[in-house]
Amino acid sequence: MKKPTWVIEKERAKRAAAAETVWLFGLHAVRDALLNPRREKLRLLLTRNAADRLADAVAASGLTPEIEDARKFSAPLAADSVHQGAALEVKPLDWGAFDDVCAGGKGLPLVVLLDRVTDPHNVGAILRSAEVFGARAVIAPRHHSAPETGALAKTASGALERQPYLRVTNLAEAMERLKRMGFTIFGLAGEAEQTLEQGLATVGSRPVALVLGAEGPGLREKTRETCDHLVRIPFAGDFGSLNVSNAAAVSLYAAQARLQAPGS
Numbered sequence: 001m002k003k004p005t006w007v008i009e010k011e012r013a014k015r016a017a018a019a020e021t022v023w024l025f026g027l028h029a030v031r032d033a034l035l036n037p038r039r040e041k042l043r044l045l046l047t048r049n050a051a052d053r054l055a056d057a058v059a060a061s062g063l064t065p066e067i068e069d070a071r072k073f074s075a076p077l078a079a080d081s082v083h084q085g086a087a088l089e090v091k092p093l094d095w096g097a098f099d100d101v102c103a104g105g106k107g108l109p110l111v112v113l114l115d116r117v118t119d120p121h122n123v124g125a126i127l128r129s130a131e132v133f134g135a136r137a138v139i140a141p142r143h144h145s146a147p148e149t150g151a152l153a154k155t156a157s158g159a160l161e162r163q164p165y166l167r168v169t170n171l172a173e174a175m176e177r178l179k180r181m182g183f184t185i186f187g188l189a190g191e192a193e194q195t196l197e198q199g200l201a202t203v204g205s206r207p208v209a210l211v212l213g214a215e216g217p218g219l220r221e222k223t224r225e226t227c228d229h230l231v232r233i234p235f236a237g238d239f240g241s242l243n244v245s246n247a248a249a250v251s252l253y254a255a256q257a258r259l260q261a262p263g264s
Helices: 007-019 026-034 048-053 055-061 098-104 120-132 150-156 173-181 196-201 221-228 244-260
Strands: 023-024 040-047 067-069 085-090 111-115 137-140 165-168 182-187 208-213 231-232
Touching: 007 055, 023 026, 026 040, 026 085, 026 150, 026 196, 040 048, 040 055, 040 137, 048 055, 055 221, 098 137, 098 165, 098 173, 111 120, 111 173, 111 244, 120 137, 120 150, 120 196, 120 244, 137 173, 165 173, 173 196, 173 208, 182 196, 182 244, 196 231, 196 244
Parallel strands: 040 067, 111 137, 111 208, 137 165, 182 208, 182 231
Antiparallel strands: 023 085, 040 085
């Protein structure tokens, strides 16, 4: 009996995911990945100088590095990658079930959702802020968002190895799941009447989800409709704007402060 098309496509996607690998680069990103027991590590390319600087992490990982000529570094990286003589091929991280991470994972009851934020440098910076301010997860759609890449990992400065980055099939459905877990969902929108501070003041210590859209387009209509509240970051002048990674940092700080406030 011939398999239905949807079954064939699902099996093909599963095989593609199993074969997917990522090349991390740069001393900091490679060191953190080597020391991460959750990370499946496949191949390590190092120059002699990088091998000396990463000797402790290499020993802990159990990998045998391939020593490269600094002038002919053979890792398949973009020409402008600042690799510092270190590249590591890995499998993408598996953080486990969405509900387990968001409802009962480490950190504050605080998550960030990204609506079509595709720049790996922005996502890397957001992961770094999420780790600093104790968020449980950064959540993004599987399509039209930044995947794990070496550039993202380098910008995250190690946070990719420690901060759950969950890729979901449908962002609005993920938001509804968060609501069922008790999260109040705030969408950041510059035209909103209510400020973020005013919105957060209404929820006390209840779990908070912050939703940020891509620079320019902002939140999609379906995303906006699924939010409990639209809020804005107030600006002192007549005109002001923050890029999405800076807006995320400001919002995370405000949410963290509210969740940790005495009596909240």
